[in-house]
Amino acid sequence: LRPDKNSRQVTFSKRRAGLFKKCSELAILCGARVAAVVFSEAGNAFALGSPSMEAVLRRFDDGNDAGALVPAAEDDDREALEELYRAREATAEQVASEIKRMNTIGDKVVKAQMGRRYWWEADVEALGEAELPEFARALDRLRANVRRHADKLRS
Amino acid sequence: LRPDKNSRQVTFSKRRAGLFKKCSELAILCGARVAAVVFSEAGNAFALGSPSMEAVLRRFDDGNDAGALVPAAEDDDREALEELYRAREATAEQVASEIKRMNTIGDKVVKAQMGRRYWWEADVEALGEAELPEFARALDRLRANVRRHADKLRS
DNA sequence: GCCTATTAATAACC
DNA sequence: GGTTATTAATAGGC
Numbered sequence: 001l002r003p004d005k006n007s008r009q010v011t012f013s014k015r016r017a018g019l020f021k022k023c024s025e026l027a028i029l030c031g032a033r034v035a036a037v038v039f040s041e042a043g044n045a046f047a048l049g050s051p052s053m054e055a056v057l058r059r060f061d062d063g064n065d066a067g068a069l070v071p072a073a074e075d076d077d078r079e080a081l082e083e084l085y086r087a088r089e090a091t092a093e094q095v096a097s098e099i100k101r102m103n104t105i106g107d108k109v110v111k112a113q114m115g116r117r118y119w120w121e122a123d124v125e126a127l128g129e130a131e132l133p134e135f136a137r138a139l140d141r142l143r144a145n146v147r148r149h150a151d152k153l154r155s
Numbered sequence: 156l157r158p159d160k161n162s163r164q165v166t167f168s169k170r171r172a173g174l175f176k177k178c179s180e181l182a183i184l185c186g187a188r189v190a191a192v193v194f195s196e197a198g199n200a201f202a203l204g205s206p207s208m209e210a211v212l213r214r215f216d217d218g219n220d221a222g223a224l225v226p227a228a229e230d231d232d233r234e235a236l237e238e239l240y241r242a243r244e245a246t247a248e249q250v251a252s253e254i255k256r257m258n259t260i261g262d263k264v265v266k267a268q269m270g271r272r273y274w275w276e277a278d279v280e281a282l283g284e285a286e287l288p289e290f291a292r293a294l295d296r297l298r299a300n301v302r303r304h305a306d307k308l309r310s
Numbered sequence: 311g312c313c314t315a316t317t318a319a320t321a322a323c324c
Numbered sequence: 325g326g327t328t329a330t331t332a333a334t335a336g337g338c
Contacts, residue, residue: 007321008186011185011320012185015180015184015320018177018318018320019174019177019181019189022177022319022333023174026167026174026193029166030163030167030170030195030196032171032194033193033194034174034191034192034194035191035192035193036189036190036192037189037190037191038187038189039187040185040187041186041187162335166334170334173333177319177333
C-alpha cells in the first residue's frame with residue numbers, strides 16, 4: 001500500500017487522477033463546488049475546478065470589480081448548473097438503470113458529461129502558458145471577494 | 156453507492172473528509188503540495204492545504220510583495236518539511252512496523268503528525284471569521300506570483 | 311458517530 | 325497504459 005520510492009511518479013499521477021475524480025464526485029453527487037491545485041514534486045502544476053475553476057472561484061463574486069474577466073454568460077452557467085442538479089434529482093433512478101455500460105455513478109456522470117461537454121470538465125488541467133493568466137485573474141476575483149466577505153464578517 | 160438525496164449532508168461531510176484525506180496522502184506519499192477549497196451546497200466553505208495552505212500558495216512566491224503577511228518562520232517551515240521528507244524516506248520500513256495500532260500508511264502519517272503538531276494540519280478548516288482574512292492575503296500572494304509566472308512564460 | 315457489506319482506489323506487475 | 329490482488333472509501337443503518 002505504501003508507494004515504493006521508485007514508483008513515485010506513477011503513484012503521483014494515479015493519485016492525482018484519483019483525487020480529481022473524488023473532487024468531481026463530491027461536486028456532482030453532493031452539489032458542492034470544489035477547486036483543487038496540486039504541485040508535483042517536480043514542480044508541475046495541475047488544477048481542477050468543479051463546476052469549472054472559475055465557477056468555484058466566482059462564488060463570492062458580485063461582479064463589481066475586475067470586470068470583463070468572465071468570458072461571458074455568467075447567469076447562463078448558473079442556470080445550466082441548477083437545471084442539471086434538478087434533472088439529476090428528478091431522474092436519478094432512471095439514469096442509474098439506463099446507462100449500463102458504466103460501472104459506477106461517479107463514472108456515469110463524469111463520462112456522460114465529458115461526452116456531452118456540459119459545464120463540467122471545462123476545467124483547467126495542467127496549468128500552461130494559456131491557462132495561467134486566466135487562473136491568475138480568477139484568483140484575483142476570489143481574493144477580492146473573500147476579503148470583502150471577511151470584512152463583512154468582521155464588521 | 157449513489158448517495159440518497161436524504162443523506163446529502165452526511166454524504167458531503169464524509170466525502171469531504173475523504174477528499175481531504177486523499178489530499179494529505181498525495182502530499183505526504185508523493186511529496187506534492189495540495190490546496191483544495193470546497194463549498195457545500197449550503198454555502199459553507201472548507202479549505203485544506205498540505206503542507207499548509209500558505210505553503211502551497213507560497214510556491215511561486217519570491218517574497219518581494221505583500222510582505223509581512225506570513226506569520227513568521229518561512230525558512231523554518233521549509234526545513235521542517237524537507238526534514239520530514241527525508242525522515243520518511245529513510246525510515247519508511249521501520250515506521251511501518253513500529254506503529255501497529257494504526258491500520259494504514261495514510262492514517263499512520265496523518266495521525267502521527269496530528270499528534271505531534273508538525274507542519275501538517277496547521278491547515279485551514281471551515282473558513283471562519285478569523286481565517287478568512289488570512290486566506291485572502293494568501294490568495295493575494297498566489298495571484299501575484301501566478302501572474303508573474305504567467306508573464307514569464309509569455310515573454 | 312460507529313458498524314458492516316459493498317464498491318472503488320491503487321501498488322505492483324507486465 | 326492495462327491487469328489484478330489487496331486495501332481503503334463509503335452508503336446505509338444504527
